[in-house]
Every structure is written in structure tokens, then in C-alpha cells.
Amino acid sequence: DGITRTDDGLSLGILPLAEQEFAFTNVESQLRVAEDGELVGTVRNDGPVPARSVVVQYAGNSQSVIPAERSTAVGTLDSGESANFTLPISISGEAESGLRSLDMAVQYRNGEDELRAFEDLVVDAEIAPERDRFDVAVENRTIQSDGARTVDVTVTNNLNETASDVEARLFADDPLDTGDTDTGYVQSLDSGETTTMTFELTTTGSATPGSTYPISLDFRYDDADGDSQLTDTYRVPIDVIESEGGGLPLPVIIVALLVVGTGALVVYRRRQ
Incomplete structure (x- = not known):
């Protein structure tokens, strides 16, 4: 009859993908107080889909940790795939040695070429004490x-x-x-x-x-x-x-002259 009706009893089942996550493994610290060093390790794509243009970043703001470059690229990672990274970092001379927790992040592009970042990452890095250059x-x-x-x-x-x-x-x-x-x-x-x-x-x-x-x-x-x-x-x-060259040391000679001079003075006064 030309009357508009609405059927709102329909439903559709969807299965959302898991969150896109990343993890760090085999992290080694080559950092030392008052020197340039490197943080090396492996980044793994733990998400359900490939991640393109993956970049490992130092995300902290400590004034004693100075990244020579804030990020290093590792390319595209399929789901479950890993890649090694090397991040150059300098440690200032005012820093304390010992174990430090460094905030890290992974930036990537999804399937729609949208820029995304996974920031819930922390790595423990040992800072070696300062040494003589x-x-x-x-x-x-x-x-x-x-x-x-x-x-x-x-x-x-x-x-x-x-x-x-x-x-x-x-x-x-x-x-x-x-x-x-x-x-x-x-x-x-x-x-x-x-x-x-x-x-x-x-x-x-x-x-x-x-x-x-x-x-x-x-x-x-x-x-x-x-x-x-x-x-x-x-x-x-x-x-x-x-x-x-031989001879007596100068201090010994001086002491000897003083002794001789004193003795000569005593003898002279007695004769007077």
C-alpha cells in the first residue's frame, strides 16, 4: 500500500580481530655512562594482520638518555614475523649506572594505510658505569x-x-x-x-x-x-x-754542612 515499514528484528554476527600488538625479545644493552651506545634486539608482530612500515622508537623523556635517532625502521612484518633492530642511544655523563626501564613504542601502518602506534612497551637496559676513554x-x-x-x-x-x-x-x-x-x-x-x-x-x-x-x-x-x-x-x-753520577744526595750534604758549621762555631767560641 506504499506505507513505509521497518523490520528491526534482524541480527548479524561478527568476529572482531584481536588487537594489533608487538613484543620485544633478545634485547641487549650496549649503553654506558658518558658514551654513545646501542640498544639491540628483536621486534615481533603479535597481531592478527601484517603491519607495514614498522618503526621501533624510543618513547621516553629522560634527559640523561639521548637517542641519536629516535627511531629505526625494520620494514613489513607479517603476523608472527620478527625482525632485528639497532637503536643508537647516548647516555649523558650525569646519568647513574645500573638497570633502567626504557619506554618504547612501535609505529606501523595498517591495511588501510593508516598510521598507528603500539605504545605499551617497556624494556630493561643495563647502563654500564663510566670508564676512562x-x-x-x-x-x-x-x-x-x-x-x-x-x-x-x-x-x-x-x-x-x-x-x-x-x-x-x-x-x-x-x-x-x-x-x-x-x-x-x-x-x-x-x-x-x-x-x-x-x-x-x-x-x-x-x-x-x-x-x-x-x-x-x-x-x-x-x-x-x-x-x-x-x-x-x-x-x-x-x-x-x-x-x-755518584756523590751524596743534596739533603745529606746540607745536613752535613750544618753539622760541620755548628761544630766549627762551638770550637771558635771556646777558643775566644
């Missing part, structure tokens, strides 16, 4: 009183990167002094590589045999990003030994 060793740590010698310093690169334009500077305070050669240079030093630098060292007349005095070194170098860096000061003990 270079190892410094001096085999022969002795010098003769009122003498001079060359000092061979063995330098090892402890960094996880190549250090270039490495310049070392030697400092010494009285009674030690640097000679004409107080700087050392090497064009580049790979991670774990060792080189030897030679410096000149002298003593003044006030150096006492049997005493120990410090010398200091610091290093200026360019890191892998081309930024100039200056290390803390390294202190190395130097032992002063008696000169092989």
Missing part, C-alpha cells in the same frame, strides 16, 4: 735526581668508536718539568687499538731521591661524529731515584 700506562716510572729522560706512554682507545686527531699533552710541576717534547699525536686510534707516545721529562735540583711526584696527561680528539672532545686529566706517579 683511554688507558694510560708508563712502564718505567723512575727518573734520576737532577736528570732527564724520555718517557714512553702506552695509550689504548677504550671507546666503542675510532678516535681521530688524538693529541696528548704532558704536564708536570716542580721538581719535575717537561722538556721540549711535551705533546704526542696520532692520526687515528681504532677501538681497542694501542699506540706509544714519547715525551721528555726532567728534574730540578730540589727533587729528592726516594720521593714520588705526579705527572699529568690529557687528550683532545675527534669522535666518530667529528665533534672535538677533551678527556679528564690522567695522573701517573714518577719515582725519583739517586743519580748514578
Whole structure:
């Protein structure tokens, strides 16, 4: 009869897909205080459908954790598929070492090319304590009183990167002094590589045999990003030994002269 009617007794059954989720496995921390490092691991697509353009991100806001790049791409992951990732991260010199929880996220595109993010991810990463950027060793740590010698310093690169334009500077305070050669240079030093630098060292007349005095070194170098860096000061003990030229040490001579002078004065007064 042309009258509009509505049949609202119909129903349709649907089966919703599970939530698109991701998980991290085999996470390893290569992070250390005051150094550039990496967080490496595996990301797995635990969702029911493929995820395209998958990107692993650091999602935290700690001022001591500085990602060199906020994200790293791993491509498309089918349901249940995994892929390895490496995320470069720097740890500031003010950070504390130990176990840290890092907020992470996975960004992806769904089947409709819509951008989505899964943010309920946290990884535990061990932050290693700060270490000397270079190892410094001096085999022969002795010098003769009122003498001079060359000092061979063995330098090892402890960094996880190549250090270039490495310049070392030697400092010494009285009674030690640097000679004409107080700087050392090497064009580049790979991670774990060792080189030897030679410096000149002298003593003044006030150096006492049997005493120990410090010398200091610091290093200026360019890191892998081309930024100039200056290390803390390294202190190395130097032992002063008696000169092989013979004769009594200066302090002994002074004491002997005082004794002789005092005795002569006493004899002179008695004769007066």
C-alpha cells in the first residue's frame, strides 16, 4: 500500500580481530655512562594482520638518555614475523649506572594505510658505569735526581668508536718539568687499538731521591661524529731515584754542612 515499514528484528554476527600488538625479545644493552651506545634486539608482530612500515622508537623523556635517532625502521612484518633492530642511544655523563626501564613504542601502518602506534612497551637496559676513554700506562716510572729522560706512554682507545686527531699533552710541576717534547699525536686510534707516545721529562735540583711526584696527561680528539672532545686529566706517579753520577744526595750534604758549621762555631767560641 506504499506505507513505509521497518523490520528491526534482524541480527548479524561478527568476529572482531584481536588487537594489533608487538613484543620485544633478545634485547641487549650496549649503553654506558658518558658514551654513545646501542640498544639491540628483536621486534615481533603479535597481531592478527601484517603491519607495514614498522618503526621501533624510543618513547621516553629522560634527559640523561639521548637517542641519536629516535627511531629505526625494520620494514613489513607479517603476523608472527620478527625482525632485528639497532637503536643508537647516548647516555649523558650525569646519568647513574645500573638497570633502567626504557619506554618504547612501535609505529606501523595498517591495511588501510593508516598510521598507528603500539605504545605499551617497556624494556630493561643495563647502563654500564663510566670508564676512562683511554688507558694510560708508563712502564718505567723512575727518573734520576737532577736528570732527564724520555718517557714512553702506552695509550689504548677504550671507546666503542675510532678516535681521530688524538693529541696528548704532558704536564708536570716542580721538581719535575717537561722538556721540549711535551705533546704526542696520532692520526687515528681504532677501538681497542694501542699506540706509544714519547715525551721528555726532567728534574730540578730540589727533587729528592726516594720521593714520588705526579705527572699529568690529557687528550683532545675527534669522535666518530667529528665533534672535538677533551678527556679528564690522567695522573701517573714518577719515582725519583739517586743519580748514578755518584756523590751524596743534596739533603745529606746540607745536613752535613750544618753539622760541620755548628761544630766549627762551638770550637771558635771556646777558643775566644
